[in-house]
Every structure is written in structure tokens, then in C-alpha cells.
Amino acid sequence: MAFKDVPPIENYKVFIDTAFKRAQKINSRNQKDRQLNKIDLVKEYVIARLIKIMNTYPNIDELDPFYKELFKQTLEYADIKKSLGGVAWALKKVTFFHKQYSIKLKKTHADEPKRLNSLRTEFYGRINSIVKQIKDNLTILEASRKVFSQFPTIKTAMNTVCIIGFPNVGKTTLLFKLTGSKPDIKPYAFTTKGINISYMENIQLLDTPGTLNREVSNKIELVSELAIKYLANSFVFVFDPTLELGKQITLYNKIKKLDKPVLVYVSKTDVQEDVSEFKKYKPLSLVELKKELELIQPQ
Ligand SMILES: Nc1nc2c(ncn2[C@@H]2O[C@H](COP(=O)(O)OP(=O)(O)OP(=O)(O)O)[C@@H](O)[C@H]2O)c(=O)[nH]1
Ligand SMILES: [Mg+2]
Missing domain, CATH: 1.20.120.1190 (Four Helix Bundle (Hemerythrin (Met), subunit A))
Structure with a gap:
């Protein structure tokens, strides 16, 4: 139930x-x-x-x-x-x-x-x-x-991919592009108040609310932290080239340390075309990302 x-x-x-x-x-x-x-x-x-x-x-x-x-x-x-x-x-x-x-x-x-x-x-x-x-x-x-009763309904036994990135980087937009789901997308940080859950054939995608690089979590962030710790089998990390990079890299390194596969996506390339500084993170295009996710087998 x-x-x-x-x-x-x-x-x-x-x-x-x-x-x-x-x-x-x-x-x-x-x-x-x-x-x-x-x-x-x-x-x-x-x-x-x-x-x-x-x-x-x-x-x-x-x-x-x-x-x-x-x-x-x-x-x-x-x-x-x-x-x-x-x-x-x-x-x-x-x-x-x-x-x-x-x-x-x-x-x-x-x-x-x-x-x-x-x-x-x-x-x-x-x-x-x-x-x-x-x-x-x-x-x-x-x-x-x-x-x-307010807890999100997440399929805990399904292969789960968490979309991670700073607030406002375009995580929810990416979820929409990948799955066609239509959650709230607003031009300010912390639009996503709870977890957005969406499905591709074999996997469950969790769009976690803007995860900040800090130790103290509020309740929404707690859900994200626990999802990252207990549910995520892999991650999609979203970099926003229009935002300060240092903090984003720190968060990326934190996720990398978890020793699970991390796929990288750079958002807003229509605004900032030069993404050469992200090369070392091997970013995938939307099409490539979709293909990679489709290759994931059911658990
Ligand atoms: N130009 C452009 N704008 C984008 C792109 N992706 C997202 N945005 C815009 O960036 C803003 C934030 O997008 P969201 O998808 O809500 O970002 P988010 O990471 O889910 O934000 P939070 O849920 O607040 O953490 C919105 O105004 C989007 O329209 C993109 O690829 N290009
Ligand atoms: Mg969002």
C-alpha cells in the first residue's frame, strides 16, 4: 500500500x-x-x-x-x-x-x-x-x-537513475526531454519541491530538488540525499555552463566519490555554445544520453 x-x-x-x-x-x-x-x-x-x-x-x-x-x-x-x-x-x-x-x-x-x-x-x-x-x-x-502520507511513492526495487545538479540548472527540463513528463519548470531555483519520478522502459528516473553542496539538509533535501544513498544505481549529472563552475565541480566530485556510474550532460548549450571546459567530464548529447539510459537493464 x-x-x-x-x-x-x-x-x-x-x-x-x-x-x-x-x-x-x-x-x-x-x-x-x-x-x-x-x-x-x-x-x-x-x-x-x-x-x-x-x-x-x-x-x-x-x-x-x-x-x-x-x-x-x-x-x-x-x-x-x-x-x-x-x-x-x-x-x-x-x-x-x-x-x-x-x-x-x-x-x-x-x-x-x-x-x-x-x-x-x-x-x-x-x-x-x-x-x-x-x-x-x-x-x-x-x-x-x-x-x-506526503512521502513520495518510489519503486525501491527498480533500477534507478538520479538526476543531480545545482538548483536551476535544468534537471527537470532534462527529465521532460527524456521521458515527456511535464513537471513544474520555472525560471528560478528550487522549483522542484519534491522528487519528480518518471519512467523509461527499464528504469526509474528521479529528478531530485536542487541539491546544494552543504551539510545541513532541509526535509526535501533529505529525501534527495537518501535517494542518492539508497536508491540510485547511477547518476546523470547536469552542468549549467551559465552558472559558476567551481561549486558545480565540487558537487560533481562528491557524486563521483560514490563509485557509481555518472553520465554527464551540459544544459543550456543554446545559450552558451562553448562547452570546451567540460570536455574532461565527457558530456553526452541528449540523443547519446537517451541511448545510454536505454541500455540499462532491468534490475
Ligand atoms: N535556454 C535554456 N534554458 C533552459 C535549458 N534547460 C533549462 N532551462 C531553463 O532553466 C530554468 C530552470 O530549469 P529547471 O528545469 O526548472 O531547472 P531545475 O534544475 O529542475 O531547477 P530546480 O528544480 O529549481 O533545482 C527554466 O527557466 C528552464 O526553462 C536549456 O537547455 N536552455
Ligand atoms: Mg527541478
């Missing part, structure tokens, strides 16, 4: 109110049946909601290294684990008390409506207190979900 598709988690109050409201509608004639049906319905509802959380919430331990690291660096990993533990605990407790009160109700004589009613109320109290005990857990899980 994509992170953006993980369903929202209601807060404790909405959760418990919905369960009890639904049970209110039960109107069996027989007192005993009515109370039994009510506790069954409350249990079914609460259990179903808790199971849904367990089944749809990402299991961080099982994620691949890219997403695992992204989770760890943007969210409180330990708190999420603890909160999921809380949900599992509640699941057991609700099941346990339902069984207990179901037996108690069944043992009570049908002509003891007061006792039947008070057992049912007691059960409600138990359920309320269990769910209340995981109130903070539910809040943490929902707040974290809101963060990870």
Missing part, C-alpha cells in the same frame, strides 16, 4: 462514540438478546478498527532501507512502535473482556433486566477505559500518518 493510502485514524472520542452510537440502534425485544447484541456490536466495531490500523499501518522494520531511513529521520520511530504495541494490547483486552461479559450475560436470567443492563454498562466502561488508555497512541499514529 502506498503511504498516501493509509487510512486516517480517528481520535479516541470519535472512535468510542461511534461504537456506542451504533449499538444504541439495536432494538431486540428480548432484554438479554439486546444487551448481548450490543456488546457484540461494540466489540466488533472496536476490534475491526484496531485490526485495520494494524493491517494498514506500515511496518517500519520491514521497509527497505530508503523508506526506513526516511521514517527514522522524519518521525519518532520508537513512539510509533510503542503506539502500535498499544493498539495490539487494546485488541487483546477488548477480546478478553468481551468474552468475559458475554459469559456473564448468558449466565444471567432473562427476567433480571436490571442486572443485564448493568453488566452491559460495565462492559462499556471497560471498553471506554481500554481505548482511553491508547488515546495518545492513536494521536501519535495519526500525526505520523499525516507526515508519511
